[in-house]
Amino acid sequence: MNRNLQQEELLRIATQMNLEFRFPAGIHYERFFRELKETGRIMGVRCPECKRVLVPPRPVCGECFVRTGEWVEVGPEGTVIAYTSIYFPFIDGSTGKPRSIPYGAGLIQLDGSFSAINHILEEGDPGKLHIGMRVKAVLKEEREGNIGDILYFKTIEPEE
Amino acid sequence: MDPKVAIIGVSQTKFEPDKSYEDIPETVFRVVKEAMEDAGIDKNDLGSIVTSSVDLWDGRTASNQMLVDVVGSIMKPESRVAGDGLGAAFQGMMTILAGASEITLIVSQCRGSMGAHYEISNWVFDPIYQQPLGLDYLSAGALQANHYMANYGISQEDCARVVIKNRSDAKNNPYAQVKNETTIEEVMNSPMWAYPIKEMDAAPISDGACAVVLASGPRAEALSNRAVWILGIGSCLDCHYLGHRDLSGGDALITASNRAYSMAGISNPLKELDVAEISAAFSYQELLWTELMGFCDRGEGARILKEGLTCLRGLLPVNPSGGMMAGNPFTVAGLTRLVEAALQVRGEAGDRQVKGAAKALCHGTTGFCGQGQYVMIVGN
Amino acid sequence: MGKRVAIIGTGQTNHCSSREDVNEMELVYEAASAALMDAEMTIQEIDAVVLANMELFEGRALPDMWCGEGAGAFMKHSFKISTGGTSGTSGAISGYYHAASGLFDTVMVVGFEKHSDGNTAAGMALTDPFWDRHIAAAAIGNFALSVSEYMADRGVTKEQSAKVAVKARRNACNNPHAHLQMPHLTVKEVLESPILAYPIHRLEMCPQSDGACAIIFASEKIAQKKCPRPAWVRAAVTRHDHIYLGEVKHRLATMRSLRAAAKSAYGIVGIREPIKEFDVAEIYDPLTYAEIAWYEALGFCRDGEGGRLVDDGITQMDGELPVNPSGGVISTNPVGASGTIRVAEAALQIHGRAGKRQIPDVNLALATGYGVYCWSDVIILSSKPG
Numbered sequence: 001m002n003r004n005l006q007q008e009e010l011l012r013i014a015t016q017m018n019l020e021f022r023f024p025a026g027i028h029y030e031r032f033f034r035e036l037k038e039t040g041r042i043m044g045v046r047c048p049e050c051k052r053v054l055v056p057p058r059p060v061c062g063e064c065f066v067r068t069g070e071w072v073e074v075g076p077e078g079t080v081i082a083y084t085s086i087y088f089p090f091i092d093g094s095t096g097k098p099r100s101i102p103y104g105a106g107l108i109q110l111d112g113s114f115s116a117i118n119h120i121l122e123e124g125d126p127g128k129l130h131i132g133m134r135v136k137a138v139l140k141e142e143r144e145g146n147i148g149d150i151l152y153f154k155t156i157e158p159e160e
Numbered sequence: 161m162d163p164k165v166a167i168i169g170v171s172q173t174k175f176e177p178d179k180s181y182e183d184i185p186e187t188v189f190r191v192v193k194e195a196m197e198d199a200g201i202d203k204n205d206l207g208s209i210v211t212s213s214v215d216l217w218d219g220r221t222a223s224n225q226m227l228v229d230v231v232g233s234i235m236k237p238e239s240r241v242a243g244d245g246l247g248a249a250f251q252g253m254m255t256i257l258a259g260a261s262e263i264t265l266i267v268s269q270c271r272g273s274m275g276a277h278y279e280i281s282n283w284v285f286d287p288i289y290q291q292p293l294g295l296d297y298l299s300a301g302a303l304q305a306n307h308y309m310a311n312y313g314i315s316q317e318d319c320a321r322v323v324i325k326n327r328s329d330a331k332n333n334p335y336a337q338v339k340n341e342t343t344i345e346e347v348m349n350s351p352m353w354a355y356p357i358k359e360m361d362a363a364p365i366s367d368g369a370c371a372v373v374l375a376s377g378p379r380a381e382a383l384s385n386r387a388v389w390i391l392g393i394g395s396c397l398d399c400h401y402l403g404h405r406d407l408s409g410g411d412a413l414i415t416a417s418n419r420a421y422s423m424a425g426i427s428n429p430l431k432e433l434d435v436a437e438i439s440a441a442f443s444y445q446e447l448l449w450t451e452l453m454g455f456c457d458r459g460e461g462a463r464i465l466k467e468g469l470t471c472l473r474g475l476l477p478v479n480p481s482g483g484m485m486a487g488n489p490f491t492v493a494g495l496t497r498l499v500e501a502a503l504q505v506r507g508e509a510g511d512r513q514v515k516g517a518a519k520a521l522c523h524g525t526t527g528f529c530g531q532g533q534y535v536m537i538v539g540n
Numbered sequence: 541m542g543k544r545v546a547i548i549g550t551g552q553t554n555h556c557s558s559r560e561d562v563n564e565m566e567l568v569y570e571a572a573s574a575a576l577m578d579a580e581m582t583i584q585e586i587d588a589v590v591l592a593n594m595e596l597f598e599g600r601a602l603p604d605m606w607c608g609e610g611a612g613a614f615m616k617h618s619f620k621i622s623t624g625g626t627s628g629t630s631g632a633i634s635g636y637y638h639a640a641s642g643l644f645d646t647v648m649v650v651g652f653e654k655h656s657d658g659n660t661a662a663g664m665a666l667t668d669p670f671w672d673r674h675i676a677a678a679a680i681g682n683f684a685l686s687v688s689e690y691m692a693d694r695g696v697t698k699e700q701s702a703k704v705a706v707k708a709r710r711n712a713c714n715n716p717h718a719h720l721q722m723p724h725l726t727v728k729e730v731l732e733s734p735i736l737a738y739p740i741h742r743l744e745m746c747p748q749s750d751g752a753c754a755i756i757f758a759s760e761k762i763a764q765k766k767c768p769r770p771a772w773v774r775a776a777v778t779r780h781d782h783i784y785l786g787e788v789k790h791r792l793a794t795m796r797s798l799r800a801a802a803k804s805a806y807g808i809v810g811i812r813e814p815i816k817e818f819d820v821a822e823i824y825d826p827l828t829y830a831e832i833a834w835y836e837a838l839g840f841c842r843d844g845e846g847g848r849l850v851d852d853g854i855t856q857m858d859g860e861l862p863v864n865p866s867g868g869v870i871s872t873n874p875v876g877a878s879g880t881i882r883v884a885e886a887a888l889q890i891h892g893r894a895g896k897r898q899i900p901d902v903n904l905a906l907a908t909g910y911g912v913y914c915w916s917d918v919i920i921l922s923s924k925p926g
């Protein structure tokens with residue numbers, strides 16, 4: 001295509017997206033966050049077939065394709081099965097703003113749960129993080145009923 | 161078509177203004193299980209799954225992620241059509257015709273209550289010429305309505321008759337959201353939204369989901385004695401810019417219908433079809449679409465409605481379910497039309513049953529003013 | 541399987557970080573026109589069009605409505621497939637199904653993405669509103685988590701990872717369409733590039749590119765007539781899996797969906813020793829560690845030997861099984877097109893039209909797609925219809 005355009009002539013049209021959404025939590029997220037807020041407990045649900053405890057709780061176990069059953073308390077302690085430290089200021093989708101970097105994040109296998117949860121680690125230095133370390137959920141004093149009620153997971157294993 | 165493809169299971173939710181009492185996976189699981197039970201299959205029988213949903217309406221990227229657990233797609237092939245559910249049914253048919261699957265599940269869901277439907281629709285318009293004007297599905301529809309009505313001398317009262325028919329028919333539809341009867345006067349007095357479209361001329365925004373199970377010929381015959389066969393399909397995309405199109409015309413729907421009729425061996429739709437379920441988001445669209453599908457001559461849509469041809473007891477009932485006026489969860493609309501068409505052919509449409517229905521048309525559309533059109537003929 | 545189908549033409553734009561000179565529809569048009577030219581066809585000869593794209597990254601809804609005409613979809617059967625990173629391969633598979641159905645003789649598939657138009661990071665942040673968004677780590681953060689697991693599982697080293705980046709960016713220099721072409725990149729430079737999310741360095745991750753890629757699928761009679769050496773589709777398999785990261789333990793090491801898709805695809809074609817039987821592979825490598833993990837998942841080597849494959853140069857251009865002569869996703873990543881590009885590049889190799897990146901005597905080629913943590917597509921193309 002023969003385009004004889006100067007760089008300065010090129011036009012860009014700026015638009016901004018401002019859309020509000022109201023997401024239905026459903027009974028599973030609703031109870032999860034209500035428990036977290038009111039009692040500080042982290043809850044999962046057990047699949048009656050494979051017996052695994054799933055977090056976040058949900059209506060159906062995808063593996064078995066059956067409705068989940070009993071509610072089970074899990075954590076607040078757990079084991080780090082994967083970790084990283086974030087050095088890049090990505091946007092926090094729940095606030096629209098970046099977090100302050102660097103900060104630690106990990107997959108934490110909560111005691112009693114099959115699922116690990118993806119959350120912030122208090123320790124941000126990758127040199128001090130390792131797979132298998134033990135951590136514990138630290139909750140906000142004043143909780144609101146969202147995932148941010150868990151501030152982060154702090155290391156409870158003594159360092160070597 | 162080789163192999164033949166049939167619908168062996170269908171299910172739909174009640175359409176409601178707000179289903180926030182349950183989360184989306186809950187709604188979808190129920191409708192998937194019902195469709196699979198209706199088909200007499202379980203998850204292991206599924207060869208493929210096709211979902212239909214749109215990220216911006218779901219407020220979430222790759223939004224079909226949230227359905228993975230409940231549509232049976234763990235360790236199975238799943239694909240997602242970002243558009244009308246009838247388009248997903250087309251994709252589903254391809255999986256079977258290509259020999260990749262013998263039983264394919266089609267699912268569509270949308271929650272109108274989560275966001276502002278018309279505001280979101282502004283983002284469908286190209287960012288250069290149309291979006292900056294603040295166009296949305298409503299104002300674009302109004303442009304088309306004015307063009308069509310002026311061209312053929314259609315009145316607002318003519319359009320109001322569509323609303324009256326659909327609301328009245330919806331009384332027979334247990335899934336319908338809006339089913340209170342109304343009068344021309346009431347429709348005419350409802351608030352003006354975008355001239356000439358008034359509040360009651362517009363389909364309600366709803367929450368809902370539906371599911372359809374397709375099967376290849378031999379499997380369908382083995383599994384079901386209520387199989388409804390797909391006799392013809394046609395689809396067509398018009399151009400995007402409103403100013404490039406003939407807004408009273410719409411070659412896309414004419415072409416899509418003709419492709420479907422040709423495959424199904426239909427030359428006179430008004431006589432040969434027993435029932436039609438079509439997707440009309442605004443009252444004027446039902447009139448216009450019936451013309452473009454060849455049920456009558458151009459400009460005659462209002463006449464055949466007034467004369468009762470497209471009413472429940474008429475020669476070719478259009479939207480005995482109440483159509484989108486009965487409930488309109490966006491992308492689900494076209495797939496719901498397929499569900500209704502299948503129920504009609506099975507003779508399972510309850511109080512909205514068209515007697516002796518053996519051949520039905522269902523229709524879906526994507527984009528504004530019917531840019532993308534899908535037509536399917538199903539029958540015994 | 542349905543009717544026999546082959547790829548008879550491909551076209552791509554020159555991918556880069558920002559195409560200021562075209563809008564998205566024009567970008568699509570470039571790729572579609574290039575494919576038609578490659579196949580020596582006119583748009584009238586195309587029966588249907590499938591588009592593939594991740595709309596939220598560009599801040600759009602239903603972009604196929606606007607851009608469809610750029611792909612020649614006007615008055616044709618057309619829709620858009622949208623499945624995360626696998627959109628491109630999913631779209632290609634849909635195009636293949638359409639042609640294999642017997643209802644359409646020729647189908648054009650166009651994968652496209654114009655990242656520079658939108659805010660990809662914001663788009664990526666829009667995951668589960670209750671669960672994921674607060675981590676604010678996007679795909680890179682999630683990959684980093686999986687990498688920490690993978691390094692512990694398989695002992696893959698940083699140096700091996702960096703070698704993959706070097707291979708990719710140097711291969712890209714033979715590909716006029718590739719985004720990141722770095723002829724002199726070294727392992728040292730890769731490991732000295734800034735860390736985005738530990739331990740992933742910037743140069744180990746894929747970029748975001750503006751680009752489009754088109755593929756033309758044709759039924760047997762058209763393919764025989766039009767193309768001297770059609771790339772026949774012998775297998776096309778998709779598998780999806782869980783989307784909660786915390787439920788897919790040892791994700792990179794296991795990648796259940798890719799293993800299952802590969803097993804199924806290999807079974808259809810009768811492949812027992814992929815590394816010997818494939819002549820080239822274009823695999824979807826969002827980052828270096830993933831490429832190594834995919835070697836194992838695809839059976840190129842035993843589990844734990846992915847690193848050795850890198851060290852021994854087995855997957856270099858002159859190795860036993862060249863992987864990503866195009867430079868891969870690590871060099872070029874317009875998300876909606878990345879999967880389509882894998883299929884197009886594999887087809888080009890069979891067509892014998894891959895220019896400087898051509899591997900000699902390609903008869904069997906592998907293309908894969910990856911997306912949304914655990915979704916996989918595997919496509920096998922051959923010079924023989926089978």
